[in-house]
Amino acid sequence: MRSIRPTLLASALLFATGLAHAADSAVPRGPLPRTVVPSLVKLELKLDPKQERFSGKTRIEAKVAQATDTIWMHGRDLKIAKAEAVVAGGKRIALTPETADVSGVLKFTAAEQIPAGDAVIEIAYDAPFGELQGAYRVKPDGSDYIVTQMEPLGARNTFPGFDEPSFKQPWDITLIVPEGDVAVANSAETKTEKLAGGWKKVSFARTEALPSYLIAFAVGPWDVPVGPDIAPNGSRTAPIKLRGIAAKGQGERMKYSLANTPAIVHALEDYFGIPYPFDKLDNVAAPDFWAGAMENAGLIVYRDSLMFIDEKSAVGQRQGYWGVSAHELAHQWFGDLVTMKWWDDLWLNEAFATWMGNKITGQLQPQFHTDRGILEGGLGAMGADSLASTRRIHEPINDFTQIQSAFDGITYQKGGAVLAMFENYVGETKFRDGVRNYLKKHSRGNATSADLIAAVAAQSNEADAIDAAFKSYIDQPGVPFLKIDVECGKGKPTLVLQQQRYLPIGSSASADQTWGIPLAVRYDDGGQVREEKGIVTGKQARFELKQAQSCPAWVMPNAHGAGYYRFALAPKWQQSLSGAFAKLDEREQRVYADSVTSAYGAGALTSSQLLAALPQFASAQVRQTAIAGMYNLRWMEEQLISDDKQRAEFLASAAEIYRPRLQQLGYELKEGESDDDRILRGNLVAFFAGGFKDPAVRAEMNKRGRTVLGLDGDGKLNADAVPRDLRGTALWVAVQEGGKPAFDAAEKHFRASQDAVLRSQLLGALGNSTDPQLAERARALVFEEGLLRRNEIVALVGEQANDPAMRPALRQWVDGHFSELEAKLAPAGARLVGLYADGMCSAADAADVESKFAERMKNIEGGPLELKQTGEAIRLCAAAKQARAGQPLTFAKK
Template sequence: MRLFRPTLLASALLFATGLAHAADAVPKGPLPRTVVPSLVKLELKLDPKQERFSGTTRIEAKVAEATDTIWMHGRDLKIAKAEAVLADGKRIALTGQEADVSGVLKFTAAEKIPAGNATIEIAFEAPFGELQGAYRVKPDGRDYVVTQMEPLGARGTFPGFDEPSFKQPWDITLIVPEGEGAFANSAEAKTESLGDGWKKVTFDRTEALPSYLIAFAVGPWDVQPGPDIAPNQWRDTPIKLRGIAAKDQGKKMTYSLANTPAIVTALEDYFGIPYPFDKLDNVAAPDFWAGAMENAGLIVYRDSLMFPDEKSAVGQRQGFWGVSAHELAHQWFGDLVTMEWWDDLWLNEAFATWMGNKITGQLQPQFHTDRGILEGGLGAMGADSLASTRRIHEPINDFTQIQSAFDGITYQKGGAVLAMFENYVGEEQFRDGVRNYLKKHARGNATSADLIAAVAAQSKEPQAVDAAFKSYIDQPGVPFLKIDLDCSGKTPALVLQQQRYLPIGSTASANQTWGIPLAVRYADGDQIREQKGIISGKQARFELTEAQSCPAWVMPNAHGAGYYRFALTPALQQSLSDAFAKLDEREQRVYADSVTSAYSAGAVTPSQLLAALPQFAGAEVRQTATAGMNNIGWMEEYLIDDEAQRAEFLASAAEIYRPRLQQLGYTLKDGESDDDRLLRTSLIGYFAGTLKDNAVRDEMNKAGRAVLGLDAGGKLNADAVSKDLRGIALSVAVEEGGKAAFDAAEKHFRGSQDAVLRSQLLGALGGTNDAKLAERARALVFEKDLLRRNEIFPVVFGQADEPAMRPALRQWVDTHFSDLEAKLAPAGAGLVNLYAAGMCSNEEAATLESKFAERMKNIEGGPLELKQSVEGIRLCAAAKDARKGQPLQFARK
């Protein structure tokens, strides 16, 4: 059953003619359009050293018809005074009250406000938030203010119309202490001294923006000038680029600032539209719950993403490029054109995921970002296989559902679906559709239907592409094709059966179909041919029209471009396995997924999966080489009870991957690729962690002890091991070194402001297997001014990996749940996963559901997080029951 969501036009007509909301009915979804803002003048007085701030909002608005009720948003605000000022200057008093836990604010007028123009003036005070809204950070003993408005932080910072479709210009003024820097979305217009230690900073009027893209920063920030982004064919004037970082940290932004102009220019070339705003500031936030946020003209990043250099770990360096390209793509997709409502969040995030990979791959081809978008799509299939999964274009009817939309379905599945349709429609045609969409809706709002129509119009079969695209975004699940080959007629054909992919124990219905842009490669004599076409319906026949003979093998997901899984008949499966070396790197990866997903669905036994792993391990591409690794860890934990059998099993698993590790070695080689460095890190982490390999652990222990200075008087030597391996080395050293190593790691953590090193040290502290030391690690969470709030999960999640540590961790979460949730908001829903780690029985699922149902009810993203955690535990239990007693045999050499 589909939930009904009225279109914007229908909503507008409803509001205009009948006022969809009764005066006392709280609008928990979109606000009524009785009052629509056209300009917001926001003035805030902020001192980072104080716990609260004050401000005034003046909202110029159009009133559709006479009303004595104005619905807005505001959460935990203290309203000092509110009035509606009419065009003739008459003032009507407004009385405000918070009408819903989501932050819906109801203003009741002393008399009816007539239709026409009016200005709503509100004076208020507010507390600083916790990693959302306007919040304070203190990384170095100094106080800073930074913001994160998406999704609902704006309503805790100022009263307003806090939803995406309310998009209008903003006049922002910040009153701050003398000596403090102040920055906002647009360029500074003027600064005036007010006396008594205060100054007023006024900024240029912004372009039309929704409230969730408003941003500012106040404090003793370093301002690092970047290179101007030079004029080009799309733009006559340069763009001013700056880096903004905590005191004395600005120089660390040299690499990121030097490489930002190339990303902006490449995006301008793709879109055919100049950068849409008047300047570009990159803020390196010392504490930030997300990776980054695309605020127009003032992008905020977690500081570690802005601080890499040429010698950084591969992951950190590639992280800058990928995240920066993602956020900069948002300046067009999300900022220039904004979704109308949160159900279309994928228009922002899926597009930026896809576009960020595309532009990074264009500028840094050695990163192989096309593999990243494929791996993201395959990873999303895990969540997409749940009965409780979301669809990409999911109706949002309650504020708790908005946070749930920031997930792998929106980002990775959405990005993979965009890549699939780009492949089908054609790269240039797809780009032309995107350009037309952006130009048509620039400075306004748009919907899924708008984008799909623009892309489909560029294809050779617009109606089929439109319908197929919508089948992917408007229903959940992973398409699954069962495939046979029929060579009995004149033209060989694939015989296809379509349904939804389901893992063992799923309660979802398999009875679904999609419009699938099928891409096939096959061997026809000494030729390899390729063919595309959209298939639909439960059964289909796909004729291989160019084939001159019965194909020797068929790859039903050519170049890994499609978001679907497949199962071949045994004979076809064997022929494809035999042709593994002839497949391209992406096809090898989706072939590996066809085997591992068949295992998860119960069609392949544990021994059959284990027998397939050596073929994958020998593949050139690291994502294929490591495919199936996680299944070994799961088998070891849930299918083996005998310790001798466990040791033998892990030793056999190690022999699959040891040749590759020996080939790579423990140390970096001159000129080796980033992929080799990343594969080395993955393998060493796997050997040291999951496989508990003594030889690898000994090497990492020596390296970790050298970093901690345990054999050198306790002096930190952060460069004693490559930065790619430092986190693993520290974790092993603390596990093996007991209290002395733990003490050293804690001392170095307390003395460091390096976000990457801090995270690695915290991970090592949290990964200890000593119960008393684990308790000490958890205690760090509540030590005043010690942890940044984005460091809370790193210090405790390691304890969830070890069965012996889990009971104490769960008790700690249970005892401190309210305090933890407040510190982590709006990411507090993640506490469910922390508590549930390792659970794999129906009894544990029921306990989790009972314990957290009430707790999650009003937490952003909480209800769905709980539902999916419970389902995951039940699926684990079903898989364990189905596999219990089945042989775990590796292929003989």
Template sequence: MAMLRCLWCLLLGWACAVQAGPVPLGRLPDTARPLQYTLNFRLDPAAAGFSASAAIRVELREPADHLWLHALELEVTKVELRDAAGKRHPARFSAQGDSGVARVDLGAILPAQTLTLSFDYRARYNSQLEGIYRTVRAGKPYVVTQMEPISARRAFPGFDEPRFKAVFDVSLDIPAGQQAVTNTAQSGEEKLADGWRRLRFRSTPKLPTYLIALAVGPWDIVEGETIAATRWRSEPVPLRALAPQGEGPRLKEALAATPAIVRALEDYFGYPYAFGKLDLLAAPDFSAGAMENPGLVVFREALLLLDANSPTDLRHSSFEVNAHELAHQWFGDTVTMPWWDDLWLNEAFATWMEGRITGQLRPAQRADLQRIAAAQHAMAADSLASARRVRQPIGDNGDIEGAFDSLTYGKGAAVLGMFEAWLGENVFRDGMRAYMKKHAFANATSDDLIDALAEAGDKDARFGKAMRSFLDQPGVPLVSSRLQCSGGKAVLQLHQQRYFPAGSQGSGEQRWGIPFCVRTGKDGRQATQCQLLDQASATMALDGGCPDWYLPNAQGRGYYRVALLPEELQHLTAAAATLDDRDQLAFADAIKAGFGRGDVDAAAVLAAAGRLADARPREVALALQNELVWLRRNLADAQTRPPLDAYVSQLYLPRLRALGYVRRAGENPDDALLRADLAELLGRKVENAEVRAALLQQGKAVLQPDAAGRLRFGAANYDLLGTVLAVTVQELGAPAVEALIVELAQNNDASLRLSMAMALGTTTDPALGERVREFAVSDAAKISETARILATHQYEPRNRTALWQWLQRRYAQVVARTPVFVHGNLPELLSEGWCETRQAAAVAEFFGKNPLQVSGVAQGLRRAQEAITLCAARRERQGTASLAAWARGQAGK
């Protein structure tokens, strides 16, 4: 009807308008598509904001008198339209409140054609690390960007959706003494008035808006090793890294690691790095760990600025995050999802590839064990009835921001690993290569990928159905098994349903296509066999007769939890020490899953922990530490806590004593990491007096100021620094808190700042707690530090009541001082650890009102309520009898 009206108007020569309809708060209509952006920014880091111009060449795909696009908090001073014939038309720009959507009226109904929209505008630098923002380090201001997921609209008017890929031409006007970079190499420069310069940059390949990046400031720019041409790429890739002024020498380690990562990725995908040059930038403040902008990867500075004092876990994280972000140059940057419901195609693949590349280039970092641990962490989140799907329908901005969670990253990566194992590594790689080549510089969906994998593996529809079962429905499968042995034959009876912890109201009637693999042991020999479990119930005949024990989910490759009969679990527990590392982690999750359901009691958890405590890898030795801490905090009382603490110390203190508390020249990095984990468990979580005394000794030495009045961090083992400072704050109180706050006002090192900030959050003194909470929302804390301080504060049970009361008074300040990525998680972050149903009601009442209309809070609130309720249900289900009986048994030894 609207189109008929338009034609009638045109015939009569009337300038009638098509009815606007509602503001498109989800996807934009397909009326127009951007082809090319020409952007010029005038950026002075010392100013409060910037001015800019944007010209967008647009394909108008049908007659229209207006367009919808995205813009937020931009003051547009001029808008102009030029049609395909070059004729200029008046146009009008109108922002639609704070929706992030804007309407451009074209002045008349224009036929389908290619036209150009031009805007002049200005905006303030963002204050929450979004869009184009300003940050200060060592008294010097810098401008950095973070466009993902929907903050490009804060930087320029445009079509801010991943399906709208276009070419970008960027120029930057900057003052004297500044350096500037963007996604592509600089192509030209001209002098402007007052010492300013205009830098021009090469055209980008087709990119979505969320990948556009720029940075301006007095950067140190360090040249790295040029990444030489390969059989996949005929041209070398220039490599550089940028750091805040004076920090350039600390870029060496990350630069040295990068060429091998790029080459390994090219070899896997059979496709070249496609973005001409590669810059790594250490941002003084950043909302995420890093961001995969093609040609200009931005990192939180602690991940790039490394030296001899950097903690071992930070060095490992630097490599892993670098591999993750560089993997995105293929998955996400070269091939892009069309809409945010397929975000997992970006993040799960980068997470999965991060582990693959780390395992290939740095096998000692045990990425295989980290992958299993990450999958188990995701399964814990996926066990909630409120868990979302990996491919969750996206309706609004809150849904988009809430999609960046452990399910997208950890579950998605685990599902990929499971089906890679099912297809075989080479077949899986062939499918990935075909997908990459077919969709390069375009958009692709989950179905496109599944089809490519199925074709590579010559699989029928059953494969696609199985893979989609993990992507298109929430939850984690529970496979219950029962061994039947008769006449020399052994058969497993299998049944699948959705896993839920005790107290959940969720329905278990779901089905998956599960690549199920079982490990068996008989007479000292072990074997593995697999089959696809895609029915509610099935049988599996075991080769070799009746085993002494069996472990479902062999090697921890499957994304499912398991339940064994009590006597079968006892046989497996007895054999746990003979399993390899990956199988031991799978065994640990069987204990966790049973403990959550109430099928495994406290005594069984403690027995299992004892079986794993001597394992060489720290991931295995400490696999059940969260369960031990939960027992201590939620079930133990004055009678049972001392024997529980003594048992944990008996398991782990000898290993810490053997390692000592100081770094040893040339020591294995695994020893450094194990030392740090043991010190945290025993010193902070179990509060062992011997360990706390050793840590406090280092802390007191740190607090002794040097000649310049600064703290002496070198007096502590840098691997233990966070735990050292936390124990020192708890033991010394006000002198330690005030010393750290004074140092934070002067210290710019991101790693040291984080250790100090989080240590402040561990105080349990009521008066100091108020001091720390107010510090967290003051300008003295960086935007990226506020949530970490408060989360650490919440972790200490003695702080929770005071923090909850404070939050209700200062919620607006918390929202203002945290990045948007955090907002949807605030209900969980600020209620973690509560185990009383009355607190679930209080959380629901406060966040349910959501007076500030904070985006994404509804999802986080559902998860927070359920987590609190389930903790209370688990405590009731477990009761104290098993722990008390275990404690009596310990007393009798």
């Protein structure tokens, strides 16, 4: 090392010292400094669901790395009465709190320096209950309950602490509650003490090491139905106690969900080779919950509609229970046992739970065909992933507003599809072994993307290639796109590949991008179908079909639909693949359909060419392929047609593509028919009634909806007069056709019901009214105190966004009531942008949205990205509309 002159060395040391001091005094809007690290948190809360506020005491045992007079923590809307640090010898040092950032960063300034070593931070405070985040109150039946939702930032609304995933330590939780209420938390209850004044103190066992976002509790007059014990399994020799937590009088409705939970836990234990990680399992059926569910360790919270299903429930609702329950239970390992270090690795939780939930549900309920679900989710994510403003799966998170943005289709569906792709490439058993090794190595701690990828890649004989390919998918945005030709006559047949990023018409993104693509190919070699795979890199590549004995008759470049990429074959080969459509498996038919609809989105096909392809899709057995392209029909009708006569002719012709399938299915459920047929019937009936406005289907649904509403009888609700799979459509058609009397009946039944599914369908019917005065009445329900659950607001007014005639009044309402609506929807207030912008398709529209919401979205969780992507989507719509203007909309002749 070269010597440095003393004066320069002194200057360098002074400069470095200044930087360190400046960094220490700067507000940490991302990860907190590690000057103070908690090792145990003792949390005591005094909670009465009938009161507006609650109080708490937090005692944090911590390690202080170096002497400091500043402690950075988190807390939002907390009124701190007293804060002290207790150091060696019992000395107490006063801490003065101040809110340092709108995100909830707290700065505690010590009266004197806190020495390095062990310290205890004690804080007494009180706070208001939150709005669907933190600890919040619900009143579904006249009684008051408390539920929690800490992820991502709700914990800081409930207690002061170190509110980020990498701070992971045990918790001692004590709840002081009214003596008549039930109190539950993450771990098993250990003691209940009666206190004066009608209170009791409930203590719980010390938890395993957990981050703050997984802490949960519930208080109120809950029913606590006991489920079957989860029997010993593998290395776990003791049973796990299973309970339900439901609003008073609703516990009996949890029989199905509790009865089927043990099978899911056993299947997950078998896959991971690790016992269920916690001391008990409670499933909470929350009467109002903004997410679908939350994977709190040992105390999973679900929307009550997911827990209150039975054998008679609509197919989609039953499948929803299995899929969401398997997802949340998978989190007990992925997320709870092993936790990400920071929010940029949220996909380690959510993508894995999405993939694993589908996998386990598919094992236990094969008739659900969950492999189709993971494929459809990946294809759906490609819409957002085609935006220039899209996120990466492994996206840097530098500001609190970005955290909520990570809970999206890129993290869940794209992430899940990428995992499925690499599992397919590496092999199911080897992939599982990599997952097991990852979990065992990082058990009860934190991990990163690199840790997981290394564990999986180590199972392959192409470790370096797998590692690089995996990272190419998570560390850059976008959808890979392969242009493919087939070269024959020069040795082995070879795929000639060009790789770039898929871009829709009008995109401002660069197509100059490549991935390590795990390519899987199936092809017809002289009547024998063969399959080959390999990792493709670079802008140009050649992929030799090593097994081929002749030039293939057709090539499917995404075998079994396993790959997260799009393709375009040279015209000759695209035509041969179309001709072999019936020989493709069900997943390949779906990705072939996507290759056609995505070509339309990129401008490579005309409107008429897409319309000509739809009858082939509609003939497919699998419903996801049968309805592929329906969105494009809706877009064409709304954006490319302005003449009423032409619109009617277009819709009538479009309906004829799908009418044979609807006639085949009929309106009545058939004994032994598949779940897929039931869901497809529901899809088609809804589209015929709404999108195609088919008079015959509307008349049938109106008749059935009127029966449910009791309009032609005694006025009583007949909820099961229509198959539950069709009830929602029947209700909204009846309200549209029946005007004020039907609206009044639907509103009356809604007010009398506590059934979350029925309430949602009745609200959907009210929101679908096409009468402006009734639509205004529907919107007014949002502000009627105590009427709507907050997670029902979008179910009501979101329907109005689907009707072009209703949108102007809805936009005016959203604009005029923005602050009130954002408070009700928090922390999901960013969705108001989409509600306002639905159907917009011009540069002027984009400018209007951006100017109206720029300031409003600035400090809303997820708001900045939501606004950016909404503006881009509107401009892309405008570009596509301009490019398609004047194109004929010609249907193929039969």
